[in-house]
Amino acid sequence: MNVTFWNKEVETMSRGGIEQLQVSRMQQRIADALKTPFYQHRLARAGISSPQQFRSLSDMQKLPFAAKDDLRQNYPTGLLAVAMEQVVRIHSSSGTTGIPTVIYLAQEDLNAWTDLLARSIVATGCTRKDVFQNMMSYGLFTGGLGLHYGAERVGMTVIPVGGGNTQRQIQLMKNFKTTVLHITPSYLLHIHSRLNEFKTRPQDLHLKKAFLGAEPYSENTRLKLEELYGIDAYNSYGLSEMNGPGVAFECVYKQDMHLWEDAYILEIIDPATGQPLPDGEKGEVVLTNLVRSAMPLFRYRTRDLAFVHPEPCPCGRTHRRLSRIQGRTDDMLIVNGVNVFPSQIEEVIMSIPEVGTNYMIHLARVGSLDKLTVKVEIYSKMFTGELNALDALKNRIRDRLRALITINPSIELHEPGALPVFEGKAKRVVDEREKL
Numbered sequence: 189m190n191v192t193f194w195n196k197e198v199e200t201m202s203r204g205g206i207e208q209l210q211v212s213r214m215q216q217r218i219a220d221a222l223k224t225p226f227y228q229h230r231l232a233r234a235g236i237s238s239p240q241q242f243r244s245l246s247d248m249q250k251l252p253f254a255a256k257d258d259l260r261q262n263y264p265t266g267l268l269a270v271a272m273e274q275v276v277r278i279h280s281s282s283g284t285t286g287i288p289t290v291i292y293l294a295q296e297d298l299n300a301w302t303d304l305l306a307r308s309i310v311a312t313g314c315t316r317k318d319v320f321q322n323m324m325s326y327g328l329f330t331g332g333l334g335l336h337y338g339a340e341r342v343g344m345t346v347i348p349v350g351g352g353n354t355q356r357q358i359q360l361m362k363n364f365k366t367t368v369l370h371i372t373p374s375y376l377l378h379i380h381s382r383l384n385e386f387k388t389r390p391q392d393l394h395l396k397k398a399f400l401g402a403e404p405y406s407e408n409t410r411l412k413l414e415e416l417y418g419i420d421a422y423n424s425y426g427l428s429e430m431n432g433p434g435v436a437f438e439c440v441y442k443q444d445m446h447l448w449e450d451a452y453i454l455e456i457i458d459p460a461t462g463q464p465l466p467d468g469e470k471g472e473v474v475l476t477n478l479v480r481s482a483m484p485l486f487r488y489r490t491r492d493l494a495f496v497h498p499e500p501c502p503c504g505r506t507h508r509r510l511s512r513i514q515g516r517t518d519d520m521l522i523v524n525g526v527n528v529f530p531s532q533i534e535e536v537i538m539s540i541p542e543v544g545t546n547y548m549i550h551l552a553r554v555g556s557l558d559k560l561t562v563k564v565e566i567y568s569k570m571f572t573g574e575l576n577a578l579d580a581l582k583n584r585i586r587d588r589l590r591a592l593i594t595i596n597p598s599i600e601l602h603e604p605g606a607l608p609v610f611e612g613k614a615k616r617v618v619d620e621r622e623k624l
């Protein structure tokens with residue numbers, strides 16, 4: 189395997205070196221935080237009045253956690269640590285609740301973030317020879333602009349098309365011989381289902397790689413996309429509160445994502461007690477940004493569930509790897525008393541070859557019972573008029589799901605294109621139970 193580095197010294201730094209850097213950067217961030225209305229109070233309550241009081245990483249435990257609500261309640265400037273004229277970029281979360289949150293970046297912060305993205309891109313084996321089609325939406329969402337600047341820094345040819353308009357996406361891929369995509373897994377699945385319509389086969393494209401992120405997806409979805417397009421797909425993790433993408437990214441080995449520990453402090457906690465969990469145990473991802481001066485944020489509770497791989501990666505990078513996101517502390521569905529994660533359902537249905545590229549989970553209440561319906565699109569070749577075959581497929585999907593989640597879902601089979609399409613983050617779950 190051909191391993192290339194963007195900044196070998198940092199990417200292969202010893203554990204001691206990383207930890208030393210983390211402590212000194214934490215001290216800088218505490219100095220920034222003491223200038224914000226939000227942290228002045230909070231740090232005083234935690235007994236911290238100067239950066240020097242932070243001496244080692246175990247002092248992280250003294251700092252309070254932060255959550256999305258803190259950002260909302262302190263909107264717009266409660267966490268701003270510099271004069272507004274120092275701010276060169278504002279981003280905002282895609283949160284669906286309607287109350288906005290804002291992220292501020294000074295020029296040095298933007299440089300540091302862009303550098304992390306360049307590092308991530310190079311870790312997947314991309315070079316300046318690649319043609320990069322960025323299909324994530326631009327604007328306040330961090331996915332578009334984040335990767336855009338990282339790719340330019342690497343020197344790739346960047347096509348800043350943004351999300352949506354499948355026909356144009358396919359046209360651009362063909363005209364400019366795009367080699368690398370940045371896209372949500374659900375949209376890449378959807379594009380495949382429409383290639384025919386535009387008289388295009390995957391092998392007519394020049395794709396080699398895709399960076400997939402912004403929403404949860406399973407390993408089986410990755411494998412399926414790799415096979416459908418004949419590409420390597422790399423997992424990309426980030427969240428606006430930590431700037432956006434570039435928090436953790438897979439290297440050429442594709443064995444989970446290096447979390448860039450010179451720039452972020454990663455903790456995994458038990459979401460119920462807040463206590464730290466050892467490497468290898470699944471819990472809530474908690475992150476601290478070490479390279480953002482305009483807006484400090486310590487121990488941010490992401491609500492994402494994952495675990496850490498401490499073993500060294502064959503690529504030689506020393507930054508520990510974060511597993512695929514296994515769900516969220518808050519997307520768990522409780523169906524007739526049973527806890528179900530949408531990611532489990534996806535894992536099962538995407539392993540069934542007849543299943544196409546889109547699915548939905550629907551919850552309703554019938555009497556006093558919850559009814560779970562899984563709607564899946566299947567390949568059109570299955571609709572041959574052979575009802576027996578369809579029934580058998582339905583039963584097979586139902587049995588596989590029941591074996592895993594212990595409840596009995598109804599299965600609906602749909603023709604390709606019948607279910608709603610999402611060009612940004614997919615909304616796979618429709619829960620109509622509250623309305624009844």
Ligand code: AMP
Binds near residue numbers: 281403426490513
């Ligand atoms: P946003 O702040 O709008 O960028 O959303 C960030 C959230 O998207 C994260 O907290 C995750 O829940 C989700 N997300 C981002 N990347 C991934 C990924 N690779 N796998 C699973 N979920 C992801």
Ligand code: ZN
Binds near residue numbers: 439440501
């Ligand atoms: Zn690696």
